[in-house]
Amino acid sequence: MATLFNYLNVPLLAETxxxxxxxxxxxxxxxxxxxxxxxxxxxxxxxxxGFPGGSSTQMxxxxxxxxxxxxxxxxxxxxxxxxIVDELDRAGAIFLRxxxxxxxxxxxYNPERLKLVWDQLIQQQGIRYLLHTTLIxxxxxxxxxxxxxxxxxxxQKILARRVIDASGDADFCHxxxxxxxxxxxxxxxxxxxxxxRMSNVELDEYERAGGKKMLARTMQExxxxxxxxxxxxxxxAHEMNAQKCISTVAVKVAGLSALNADELxxxxxxxxRQAFVYEDFFRDEVPGFAxxxxxxxxxxxxVRETRxxxxxxxxxxxxxxxxxxxxxxxxxxxxxxEDHRHDQHGTEETYWEYIxxxxxxxxxxxxIVPKNxxxxxxxxxxxxxxxxxxxxxxxxAQTMSMGQAAGLASVQSLQHDQPASQIxxxxxxxxxxxxxxxxxxxxxxxxxxxxxxxxxxQSRLASPSIS
Ligand SMILES: Cc1cc2nc3c(=O)[nH]c(=O)nc-3n(C[C@H](O)[C@H](O)[C@H](O)COP(=O)(O)OP(=O)(O)OC[C@H]3O[C@@H](n4cnc5c(N)ncnc54)[C@H](O)[C@@H]3O)c2cc1C
Numbered sequence: 001m002a003t004l005f006n007y008l009n010v011p012l013l014a015e016t017x018x019x020x021x022x023x024x025x026x027x028x029x030x031x032x033x034x035x036x037x038x039x040x041x042x043x044x045x046x047x048x049x050g051f052p053g054g055s056s057t058q059m060x061x062x063x064x065x066x067x068x069x070x071x072x073x074x075x076x077x078x079x080x081x082x083x084i085v086d087e088l089d090r091a092g093a094i095f096l097r098x099x100x101x102x103x104x105x106x107x108x109y110n111p112e113r114l115k116l117v118w119d120q121l122i123q124q125q126g127i128r129y130l131l132h133t134t135l136i137x138x139x140x141x142x143x144x145x146x147x148x149x150x151x152x153x154x155x156q157k158i159l160a161r162r163v164i165d166a167s168g169d170a171d172f173c174h175x176x177x178x179x180x181x182x183x184x185x186x187x188x189x190x191x192x193x194x195x196x197r198m199s200n201v202e203l204d205e206y207e208r209a210g211g212k213k214m215l216a217r218t219m220q221e222x223x224x225x226x227x228x229x230x231x232x233x234x235x236x237a238h239e240m241n242a243q244k245c246i247s248t249v250a251v252k253v254a255g256l257s258a259l260n261a262d263e264l265x266x267x268x269x270x271x272x273r274q275a276f277v278y279e280d281f282f283r284d285e286v287p288g289f290a291x292x293x294x295x296x297x298x299x300x301x302x303v304r305e306t307r308x309x310x311x312x313x314x315x316x317x318x319x320x321x322x323x324x325x326x327x328x329x330x331x332x333x334x335x336x337x338e339d340h341r342h343d344q345h346g347t348e349e350t351y352w353e354y355i356x357x358x359x360x361x362x363x364x365x366x367x368i369v370p371k372n373x374x375x376x377x378x379x380x381x382x383x384x385x386x387x388x389x390x391x392x393x394x395x396x397a398q399t400m401s402m403g404q405a406a407g408l409a410s411v412q413s414l415q416h417d418q419p420a421s422q423i424x425x426x427x428x429x430x431x432x433x434x435x436x437x438x439x440x441x442x443x444x445x446x447x448x449x450x451x452x453x454x455x456x457x458q459s460r461l462a463s464p465s466i467s
Contacts, residue, residue, distance in 0.1 A: 007139040007146045010157040014128065016044040018410045019147060019160035021135050023047035024054020025396045026380030026403040027166030028118045029080045033407025033435070034164070035125035036080075041414055043127045044158065046149060048134040049299070052118035053111070054168060054380075056396055059195040059298030061240055061247050062097060062106035065397030067446055068334030068359045069104030075446040076332040076360060079435035081400040085109075087117040089455045093241055096452050102352075103335045103395055105448040110241040135167065138175040145375070147172070162410040163376050166403060169259065170307040170382035178370045180382070183305040184257065187387050188341040190304035191254040194271030197247045197296040198282065198289070203239060206288030218285050228281040231274055234349050237282075245295070249302075250278050252340065258303040271301045304340060304381070304394065311384025312421050313366025320361050320392050321353075328425045329362030329439055330432065331401035339391040355392070360441050363393060365425055368406050374419035377406035405432060 020031040023045055031045040051057060063085065067073040085107055088094045093113040097106040122129050136155075137148035144159045165172035170180055183189035210217075215237065222228040235250025251274040256263040275297055282289040317337070319326075339351040355361060367384045368377050378384070379402035381394050408431045412423045429439060446452065 007137070007141070007148060007157060010148055010155050013149065013156035013158050014044060015159045016128065017041035017160070017414055018043045018162045018164065018407075019145070019158055020045045020164045020166055021147070021172050022054065022165070022167035022380070023052040023118070023131075024166055024168055024380055024399070025056045026399040027054070027164070028052055028122065029084070029400040029403035030164045030166055030377075030379055030407040031127050032080050032121055032125055033404045034410050035127050035407075036435070037408050037411030037431070039411075039415060041411060043125075044130070044160070045122060045127050046130045046133050046135065046158070048132070050131050051115045052122065052131075053115055055302060057111045057115050057118075058300060059302045060396075061111050062108045062238070063396045064103035064106050065333065065335050065395030066107055067099070067105040067448055069099060069102070069336065069354065070359060072445045073099060073105055073448050074334070074360070074442050074444070076334055076438050076441065077397040077401055079401075079432065079437040080404045081397055082436055084114075084117060084121070084400070085453060086455070087121065088113060089453050091117075094453060095241065096448055096450050097238065098450070099448055103338060107453065108238070108241055135171050135175070138172060143375075145176075161375065162414060164403075164406045164410060165376060165378045165382070166380050168303065168306070168381050170309050170378055173309050173370055173376070173378055173382070174307060176373070176376070178373055178376070179310040180307040181310065182259065182307055183387065188254070189257070190340045190391065191252045192256065192258060192267050192271065192304070193249055193253070193302040193340070194251045194268070194275050195247060195249055195298040195302060196251070196275040196278070196294050197240065197245060198279070198292045199245045199295045201244050201246050201292045202288040203244065203246075204288070206286065209287035215286060219281075222281055222285050228285070229277060230281060231277075232349065235278065248278065251275055253301065254341070258301075258306050264301070268301050272297060305387070305390055307382050308390060309370045309378045309382055309384050311367050311378065312369040312371060313364045313384060315363060315367050315385035315389040315393060317386060317388035320355060320389050323355060323357045323359070323361050325362040325440070326364045328365045330365050330368070330405035330428065331363055331398065332360050332438060332441070333363055333393045333398050334360040335392050335395045335398070337388055337392045339388070358441055362439070363398070365405065365409070365428065366421070368402050368409075369420045374421070375413070377410060377420060379403045379406045401437065404435065404437060408432060408435075
């Protein structure tokens with residue numbers, strides 16, 4: 001483990017049993033699960049931005065992956081991820097997005113409310129929580145990790161017995177010299193997307209004019225006529241948890257790396273440019289949008305994949321498509337491969353491939369344990385998977401599930417003084433089930449009507465959403 005710093009001279013900020021780096025969907029749940037484990041260990045959660053949630057609050061408003069897609073959806077994720085939705089539900093801040101094409105029924109939420117929910121749960125669980133603080137280097141301090149952070153107070157060090165890397169880009173693993181693949185190394189990386197939100201949309205008018213089907217047709221026509229140079233002809237626009245507002249996943253910026261600051265700068269500029277190309281298109285061509293305008297761009301451009309760590313197990317497309325339920329599974333996934341890459345499969349548009357059979361597979365524990373590390377876990381979009389498998393297993397119900405498993409595993413590893421790769425899987429699974437996680441496909445078909453979540457009392461338009 002090389003370090004730029006003489007870490008001994010860096011002021012000590014904190015010592016903790018479990019350190020979670022990055023407060024995205026995976027990191028927040030990892031910290032919550034670790035803090036709810038028994039016995040109690042000290043847990044610290046550090047985030048580079050001034051708010052929690054990562055992509056869940058920076059740019060998105062829909063959790064996918066709770067339900068399998070198709071006509072007979074099953075609910076396949078539970079535990080802490082449910083609790084997050086329950087809190088949003090209690091505040092009247094969710095509705096279920098109908099099961100159209102795509103990843104199945106989505107749980108649409110108010111992302112600003114979600115920031116509050118993460119903040120409150122993190123504090124309630126007694127987690128030491130530090131925002132505006134970025135990991136920049138790593139060294140070994142005996143059996144502990146010396147993690148060097150930078151914030152406005154300067155360089156500071158946190159000593160941790162266990163680390164969960166939830167930075168999305170596997171920053172800790174990179175700095176610690178653990179092995180990973182960089183997206184784009186073997187096949188084109190998934191593209192980057194600036195999301196944007198528009199207000200003053202007449203949703204009834206949009207729906208009466210044909211909704212989703214009409215939008216797809218209008219996009220095709222706008223591009224082929226040369227009127228609007230849209231980068232994608234299949235972008236989505238869906239109703240938000242706010243009156244007369246829609247949110248989009250439409251922009252497409254390909255061929256630039258989110259790990260290179262020059263390229264990322266170009267990507268941010270291009271993403272914003274494209275967003276306003278779409279604004280013109282919507283206003284000029286789409287019924288219901290004549291008076292609409294952009295009211296918000298994502299906090300940063302959306303990054304689907306960068307580093308994918310090599311773990312004790314590497315999830316492959318073959319395993320996903322075979323619908324394997326391995327004995328050492330820690331959560332389930334039913335989302336299709338949804339690959340937003342540029343030039344593969346003979347299409348410029350998104351490539352979809354669904355899980356056959358029961359439409360679900362189990363994800364092995366080894367996918368969150370980096371190879372050659374004994375006290376580290378890696379969760380979220382940088383977990384151990386091939387490009388194709390990752391393109392299926394990256395929805396937020398799954399990233400939260402990874403966090404849940406890693407949080408509990410870190411507690412178990414401390415309690416029994418076991419290396420990460422050798423904890424007793426059956427005990428971890430018992431703990432997961434105790435929290436409410438789901439490890440077997442339920443028989444019961446889930447109620448995915450708009451009011452299908454427990455307390456959700458909102459009544460919304462019939463089906464203006466597309467995904
Ligand atoms: C455009 C786009 C649309 C998507 N649409 C959906 C969707 O509709 N529904 C869905 O379920 N999934 C969707 N996904 C996938 C999903 O959003 C991601 O896979 C998931 O959010 C990743 O969560 P994460 O916690 O691993 O990473 P992130 O959400 O990226 O969180 C990582 C966190 O770590 C912090 N961090 C990074 N580096 C450091 C550091 N060095 N020090 C401290 N903190 C650090 C970051 O600021 C961030 O808060 C989409 C993804 C993209 C890009």
